[in-house]
Amino acid sequence: MQIRDLPYSDPGDPDVRSGPRFLFWLGRNQLGGQLKSLSWGLLHQLGIAGLPVTVGLAVQAVIDRSGGRLALAGGLIVALGVLIAVGDTMLHRTAVTNWITAAARVQQLLARKTAELGSALTRRVAAGEVVAVSTGDVEKIGWFVEALSRFAAAATALVVICVGLAIYLPSLGLMVALAMPVLALAVLPLLPRATRRADEQREKAGKATELASDTVAGLRVLRGIGGEELFLGRYRRASQEVRRAAVRSARMWALISAVQVLLPGILLISLVWYGATLARDGRIDVGQLVTVYSAATLMLFPLRHFEEIAMAYSFSRPSAQRAVRVLSLHRSAQEATVEGVTPTGDLYDPVTGLMAPRGRFTAVVCGDPDEAGRLAERLGGHAATGEEDDKAAAATPSVLLGGVALDEIPLDAARAAVLVQDKDPVLLSGTLQELLDVPSSGLVTADAALEAAQCSDVLSALAQASVDNDGDPMRTRITERGRSLSGGQRQRLALARSLVTDPEALVLDEPTSAVDSHTEARVAAGIAKLRQGRTTVAFASSPLLLDAADRVVLVHEGTVVAVGNHRDLLRNEPRYRAVVTRETDDEAAAADTANGVGDVPAPKSDDVPAMKSIEEIEERA
Incomplete structure (x- = not known):
């Protein structure tokens, strides 16, 4: 896989049983790239390992005053x-390719999972953690995949050099060969x-990222209540905890680095002392001593890869675990079994008994x-489950549309049939035309949707902000998440976007919670008029x-009770009246005592303004 071939046509089905298994799956799926990097790494490492031999030959040729051997040694050094x-150039090229392609694969997997789960993702995983996984964690996972092939090349080169030295000069070569495993494994007790x-450190950094994300998302509210300093203080404390954790972690890695400097230093000093003694006694040549010493010195370079792979794994393992936590979520325990079906008919939830007849406007209280949010997600087939929820999910009946279970049809078909608008919809940056340019039936125009959602004031505000003459x-252009608009304006634009889509069944979760009562009455009338003959469910x-x-x-x-x-x-159901009129228990008891339980007359419209008809409110407005 080359960078120019990205993105993957299919990133694959990851092993999400654990973080290490996920890392192994990534490496296995890039076996070709790993082998290329290993080959170039061996060429690079063995080229370096050959330098001490040629230098030793050159030194010995000078001592023996052999011009021919000196020229040969010089030619070998050039080669x-x-x-x-x-080798170094191609190793860097292939290793970085492995890094980028691995990171791209993880990002594609996360994007696919996000598209599959939709808003259900943030119900199971904090938004800050999702951001941390898709940015910093992806980079650390790619780092481990990239470092793996270079480590394998370095380890192979060390074995070859140690065997070669033991054969070339046993008196010193065996000393180096026996010392190398100690040098490579000396830091293992420190790694846990x-x-x-x-x-x-990663955990605290994730919490700080989550806190920062939540603070930015709620900045408008924080300013309204004067809570900026409170949350700023919380973030400062979280940031300091991250700093202290990072310092403690850096101390351990500094100790590991110190060990990897100290022990090789001891080896080199011992090697020079013992080799000089052998050369003085005439048991070895000076060129042989130079060769072994140079080889031992250059072996310290591949030894660094042992420290790097340990660091890469320690950082990537928790990152992979967080990625697995997201990737292990899934829409349902069932697989799609009905293909090529676009269901139509009544929308029915067997769990609660909720029935939304086809072509009618049903409100749910x-x-x-x-509970309303969970029910809205279930009506759209968006509920996410994890490994621990498989049995419960399998035992929960699926929502039916026209008698067809949503879990039994492909995800794209289910979402085309039933569209769920969350109570906090997101507006992507772009022009209003781009915002409303969504897959739709084509029966509802953008103008009709904007009119039904009562977006005239939004259009006026956007016209004033337009850069066109x-x-x-x-x-x-609408800014990111529509931050330049008020909450009510964002909500109505999101509603217009949903109305343009014109699905078979439209589920709205509190679609008018951020607008005033006059606008709310007109929006309700607009929805009822535009969606006439189409199935609409509104939680309100x-x-x-x-x-x-x-x-x-x-x-x-x-459970559906009325x-x-x-x-x-409102007249006959006390529980309904308590929710809709915000009636307290004392008020309900007084009403029941005065009028008899179950025979409570409807409040007069003057006493309960909410009882006024939409036509009356519009006339007064």
Whole structure:
């Protein structure tokens, strides 16, 4: 795989049983690149290893006053220099290719998993952790994959050099061969502690990243309540914890580096002392001593790769573990079994008993907002599960659309049939025209969707901010996540985007929570009008939106307990009334005592403004 061939047509099915298994899977899938890097690394390392032999030959030729042997040694040195240069260049090229392609593979896997899970991803994994995995962790995983082939080349070169020295000059070669395993393995007792400290540093850095991400996302609210200094203090403390953890980790790696400098130094001193003694006694030639000493000195270079691979693994293992945590999440325990089907009909959830008839506007009221969010995700087939949830997921019936289980159809078909708009939708940067340029049926125009979502004030604001002379709001650029717009404006633009898509079934989670009551009434009427004849489900507790729905369903403690229209439920169902009117227990008890339980008359419109019809509110507005 070359960089020019990226992205992968298929990044593969990763082994997510553990972090080390995931790293092994990455290395195995880049076996060709690893072998290329290993080959060039061996050429480079063995070229370096050949220099001491040629230098020893040159020194001995000078001593023996042999011009021919000196010229031969010089030619060999030049040839080895060329091989070293070529090997080093190609080693760097192939190693960096392995790094980039491995990182790209992980990024593609994460992007595919994000697209598969959608908003369910951040329900299971913190947003800051997702950011840390897709940026810093991907780089560290690529570093380990890149360092692996260079380490293999260095280890192979060390074995070849040690065997060669033992054969060339046993008296000194055996000394070097026996010392090399000690030098390579001396730092192993220190690695567990260094790894633990590196893990601690990564964990604290992840928490600090998560805190920073959450703070930036909620900066507008923090400024409104004056909480900037509070969160700034929290981030400063988290940052200092990361600094202290990094210093503790650096101390261990400094100790490992010191050991790898001290022990080779002792070896070289011992080698020179013993070799000089042998040369003085005439038992070896001076050229042989120079050869062995030069080889031992140059062997310190491949020894550095042992330290590097230890550092790369200690940093990449927790990174791989975090990546595995994200990649192990999945949409469902079931595989798609129905192909080529675009289901239509009633939307039904067997778990709660919720039925949304085809072509009607159904509003759902839940006393627990978290329960409403989970139910909305399940209606779209977006619920994510992990390995530990497989049995529970398999035992949970799938949502049905026209009698077809969403879990049994391909993910793309399920999402085309049922679109879920989260209560906190995200607007991507770009022009308004690009924002509304989404896959759709083509039956709903952008103008109609914007009108139904009551976006006239948004269009006016974008027209004023337009850089074009004609002030076309459709070509005005929207900043990242729509930060230049208010919360209500962002929510209505997201609603318009969902309406343009025109899916078979549209699920809206609190679509009007950020707008005022007058605008909310018009938005509710616009949704009902534009979606006429299409299945629409809206999770809400606002009387204005509930009054516009064809039918209202009350879900209590995970089960449908009442179905009807807004006014009848308000009159006859105390639990519904408690959620919609925010009625306290004391108020409910007083009403039941005065009127009789189950026979509570509907409040007058003057007492409960939410009971007013949409037409009355629009007339007053």
